[in-house]
Amino acid sequence: MRHLICDKSARLDLPHLVSQPRRCLIPVMRDYLNLHDARHNSGCHMHAEHHDLIAILIIKSRNGSLPTHHNPRRAVRKQDFQPQMEMAMQSLKYLGMMFPLWLALAASAAPSIQSEPIQPIAKAVIRNPAMVELGKKLFFEPRLSKSGFISCNSCHNLSTGGSDNLSSSIGDHWQQGPIRSPSVLNSSLNVAQFWDGRAKSLQEQASGPIANPREMASNHVLALDVLRSIPAYVNEFDKVFGNRNVSMQQVTMAIAAFEETLVTPDSRFDLWLKGNKQALNAQELRGYQTFKTAGCVACHNGPAVGGNSFQKMGLVSPYQTSNPAQGRAGVTGKDADRMAFKVPSLRNVALRAPYFHDAGAPTLEAAVATMGKLQLGRAFNQQEIGDIVAFLHTLTGKQPRIVLPVLPASSNDTPRPTPFN
Amino acid sequence: MRHLICDKSARLDLPHLVSQPRRCLIPVMRDYLNLHDARHNSGCHMHAEHHDLIAILIIKSRNGSLPTHHNPRRAVRKQDFQPQMEMAMQSLKYLGMMFPLWLALAASAAPSIQSEPIQPIAKAVIRNPAMVELGKKLFFEPRLSKSGFISCNSCHNLSTGGSDNLSSSIGDHWQQGPIRSPSVLNSSLNVAQFWDGRAKSLQEQASGPIANPREMASNHVLALDVLRSIPAYVNEFDKVFGNRNVSMQQVTMAIAAFEETLVTPDSRFDLWLKGNKQALNAQELRGYQTFKTAGCVACHNGPAVGGNSFQKMGLVSPYQTSNPAQGRAGVTGKDADRMAFKVPSLRNVALRAPYFHDAGAPTLEAAVATMGKLQLGRAFNQQEIGDIVAFLHTLTGKQPRIVLPVLPASSNDTPRPTPFN
Numbered sequence: 001m002r003h004l005i006c007d008k009s010a011r012l013d014l015p016h017l018v019s020q021p022r023r024c025l026i027p028v029m030r031d032y033l034n035l036h037d038a039r040h041n042s043g044c045h046m047h048a049e050h051h052d053l054i055a056i057l058i059i060k061s062r063n064g065s066l067p068t069h070h071n072p073r074r075a076v077r078k079q080d081f082q083p084q085m086e087m088a089m090q091s092l093k094y095l096g097m098m099f100p101l102w103l104a105l106a107a108s109a110a111p112s113i114q115s116e117p118i119q120p121i122a123k124a125v126i127r128n129p130a131m132v133e134l135g136k137k138l139f140f141e142p143r144l145s146k147s148g149f150i151s152c153n154s155c156h157n158l159s160t161g162g163s164d165n166l167s168s169s170i171g172d173h174w175q176q177g178p179i180r181s182p183s184v185l186n187s188s189l190n191v192a193q194f195w196d197g198r199a200k201s202l203q204e205q206a207s208g209p210i211a212n213p214r215e216m217a218s219n220h221v222l223a224l225d226v227l228r229s230i231p232a233y234v235n236e237f238d239k240v241f242g243n244r245n246v247s248m249q250q251v252t253m254a255i256a257a258f259e260e261t262l263v264t265p266d267s268r269f270d271l272w273l274k275g276n277k278q279a280l281n282a283q284e285l286r287g288y289q290t291f292k293t294a295g296c297v298a299c300h301n302g303p304a305v306g307g308n309s310f311q312k313m314g315l316v317s318p319y320q321t322s323n324p325a326q327g328r329a330g331v332t333g334k335d336a337d338r339m340a341f342k343v344p345s346l347r348n349v350a351l352r353a354p355y356f357h358d359a360g361a362p363t364l365e366a367a368v369a370t371m372g373k374l375q376l377g378r379a380f381n382q383q384e385i386g387d388i389v390a391f392l393h394t395l396t397g398k399q400p401r402i403v404l405p406v407l408p409a410s411s412n413d414t415p416r417p418t419p420f421n
Numbered sequence: 422m423r424h425l426i427c428d429k430s431a432r433l434d435l436p437h438l439v440s441q442p443r444r445c446l447i448p449v450m451r452d453y454l455n456l457h458d459a460r461h462n463s464g465c466h467m468h469a470e471h472h473d474l475i476a477i478l479i480i481k482s483r484n485g486s487l488p489t490h491h492n493p494r495r496a497v498r499k500q501d502f503q504p505q506m507e508m509a510m511q512s513l514k515y516l517g518m519m520f521p522l523w524l525a526l527a528a529s530a531a532p533s534i535q536s537e538p539i540q541p542i543a544k545a546v547i548r549n550p551a552m553v554e555l556g557k558k559l560f561f562e563p564r565l566s567k568s569g570f571i572s573c574n575s576c577h578n579l580s581t582g583g584s585d586n587l588s589s590s591i592g593d594h595w596q597q598g599p600i601r602s603p604s605v606l607n608s609s610l611n612v613a614q615f616w617d618g619r620a621k622s623l624q625e626q627a628s629g630p631i632a633n634p635r636e637m638a639s640n641h642v643l644a645l646d647v648l649r650s651i652p653a654y655v656n657e658f659d660k661v662f663g664n665r666n667v668s669m670q671q672v673t674m675a676i677a678a679f680e681e682t683l684v685t686p687d688s689r690f691d692l693w694l695k696g697n698k699q700a701l702n703a704q705e706l707r708g709y710q711t712f713k714t715a716g717c718v719a720c721h722n723g724p725a726v727g728g729n730s731f732q733k734m735g736l737v738s739p740y741q742t743s744n745p746a747q748g749r750a751g752v753t754g755k756d757a758d759r760m761a762f763k764v765p766s767l768r769n770v771a772l773r774a775p776y777f778h779d780a781g782a783p784t785l786e787a788a789v790a791t792m793g794k795l796q797l798g799r800a801f802n803q804q805e806i807g808d809i810v811a812f813l814h815t816l817t818g819k820q821p822r823i824v825l826p827v828l829p830a831s832s833n834d835t836p837r838p839t840p841f842n
Binding site (some may be wrong): 132140142147148149154157158159160161164165166167168170173174176222350351353362363365399401402403404405406407409410412416417418419 | 458520561563568569570575579580582586587588589591594595676771772773774775783784786820822823824825826827828830831832833837838840841
């Protein structure tokens with residue numbers, strides 16, 4: 001792959017790279033970083049324009065196209081994909097587990113907070129309170145399910161870290177779901193939704209479970225019939241969207257708007273990042289150092305400490321599981337994507353054992369040990385595991401304060417739930 | 422039964438009555454009221470001391486003994502059963518459907534609000550905020566169930582009127598429950614808990630579903646093991662109860678303390694009762710008049726508009742249902758109590774179709790029509806039904822404002838949920 005880089009200037013042959021398949025990109029990035037590390041030692045720095053171009057390249061390779069904002073009424077502007085670019089930059093920095101050298105590089109040029117591979121989570125900015133309020137109602141609305149019993153909150157329980165914390169979720173008629181429910185907290189920071197990234201946005205994700213026969217088991221026609229039969233809902237959709245039609249696009253847009261508010265700022269780690277050096281104790285700091293030097297940060301970086309790339313589960317040695325999920329390959333159809341899953345965010349991770357897509361690790365300690373072996377080829381000792389787990393506990397942020405919505409009553413015309421047939 | 426009343430003074434032979442079985446009491450009361458109605462017309466009033474004595478008698482006949490306050494550390498004082506006495510007085514007034522005569526009687530002697538058979542609901546008084554907060558956590562705690570999926574709030578959903586509004590509830594492994602879930606809202610005003618009153622208090626009720634194999638399907642040992650394994654819970658129990666044992670008595674006491682706050686004051690009807698004569702429109706007022714004159718108020722009276730007596734479902738003609746529940750007879754073992762159910766509170770009734778213990782009435786209109794026929798022998802016409810339903814809608818009060826609790830994380834020692842075995 002070295003031929004893709006113009007050795008002399010250490011610049012990338014970008015036109016050539018754009019045409020390459022995704023699997024070729026990672027080794028190129030690694031070589032690029034190696035080269036720059038060598039050059040850094042001789043006083044040469046990377047060019048800023050390359051960062052932007054490579055970030056766009058990574059986004060294209062992940063999504064097939066540049067991302068568009070979930071609000072279709074807005075034109076796509078550069079700012080709209082700035083967060084993804086920043087996340088992609090983070091991925092780029094740590095691909096190939098080049099962290100230690102890169103840290104030195106970054107530290108030489110940037111203030112403290114920017115030199116860390118993890119950034120603080122920003123507080124939620126609520127632009128449309130009425131839409132968020134409607135979205136909250138819909139998130140807690142069991143009548144969007146066939147049974148009238150299951151709401152978004154059933155499997156993404158906001159009392160318990162935004163997830164049900166079961167090995168696999170419970171769907172209509174107590175069907176066992178195929179995979180461990182991911183947390184909805186900070187999910188707006190994910191590069192895509194679901195473990196396999198099959199939904200590009202929160203809005204796209206939200207429509208899935210309603211109509212999935214193994215989850216809420218309704219369908220979009222029935223779900224809309226329910227909402228349209230309830231005058232208070234029709235009035236609220238009218239207030240938010242300016243019409244009384246109630247469409248699935250409106251439903252999912254409102255749910256996504258609510259979910260975008262579900263961020264967890266002000267963890268102890270974030271306080272430390274922002275300069276409160278008393279926020280972490282010695283063990284937690286040691287754990288963070290190990291997390292960085294061991295290479296965990298190669299995938300778990302950015303504001304969400306993950307969530308921004310797909311990686312093969314079992315990079316160094318294969319992951320043994322009875323769960324049939326094949327990850328990203330189910331979306332791309334590519335054999336190279338087999339067992340590639342979205343790297344989960346480690347924000348609030350201490351709230352939601354068990355871990356991994358198959359819930360194969362019952363505790364944080366087990367998860368850290370397994371990740372070390374399978375992804376990094378490294379057997380952490382007990383102290384290292386304890387230290388990393390102590391650090392992970394500092395990622396628990398301020399949980400969203402949710403006033404339980406009071407849902408409008410069904411009318412006589414509302415289709416009744418049918419839980420038992 | 423007339424011999425039980427000393428005709429001359431129109432006073433009850435109380436020592437004799439105390440020894441009588443419950444089924445003998447109702448006709449005695451009716452005769453007593455008839456006698457007093459006659460005497461009222463000739464200028465004679467009932468003696469206040471009789472009211473207290475009869476109320477105590479009714480409580481005894483319902484519960485087998487005088488009620489004790491749920492907090493065992495407090496001595497029983499007269500104030501502790503004052504609310505029950507007042508409810509019993511309401512029942513007494515309307516037993517035998519003597520409402521119209523009684524209304525005239527009461528109106529002649531009391532100010533407006535006291536002359537109505539329905540009283541406003543008082544706002545919740547929170548005496549022990551720490552216990553209420555702990556109780557709220559436990560109410561939303563899915564780990565009290567075997568599956569880790571079902572909490573009190575699953576079937577008594579505070580977003581939807583304190584109930585799941587299904588024909589029958591969904592239990593562990595999607596088992597169909599035997600009966601429609603009653604609302605937890607204003608349940609502290611009930612004479613007893615469950616449709617058949619088998620739990621004397623909210624505290625007694627709370628322990629039932631946790632260990633019921635058709636509901637939460639856990640057991641008390643396991644539920645306590647879960648709570649004791651979570652340090653934040655142990656600390657919170659310690660703060661509230663002064664010890665770190667965590668007992669089922671503490672769990673249910675805290676849940677009951679939370680449930681006691683779930684009252685719904687300030688309905689439009691309550692505003693009207695308190696003197697705001699603009700709070701109801703003409704149809705709603707007409708509905709209330711019909712509700713009174715037709716005799717609905719014989720059972721649906723007091724602050725909760727029901728909840729204070731057991732009555733036979735199908736008094737005038739039998740209730741046809743495929744639901745095998747036999748009501749109060751299952752508790753007392755008495756044939757006379759067959760199909761006697763606790764009269765449900767009509768507070769917030771518009772929020773929670775379908776109606777009756779078997780959910781046999783899909784709408785309020787159907788429920789009113791059926792009640793008229795079966796309990797009063799009266800076929801309401803369409804206008805009467807519409808008026809009564811309009812009145813019932815005014816009983817929807819201010820719903821409790823619940824900030825969703827953030828539950829403490831499981832520890833490595835917490836027994837894991839087992840939803841699929």
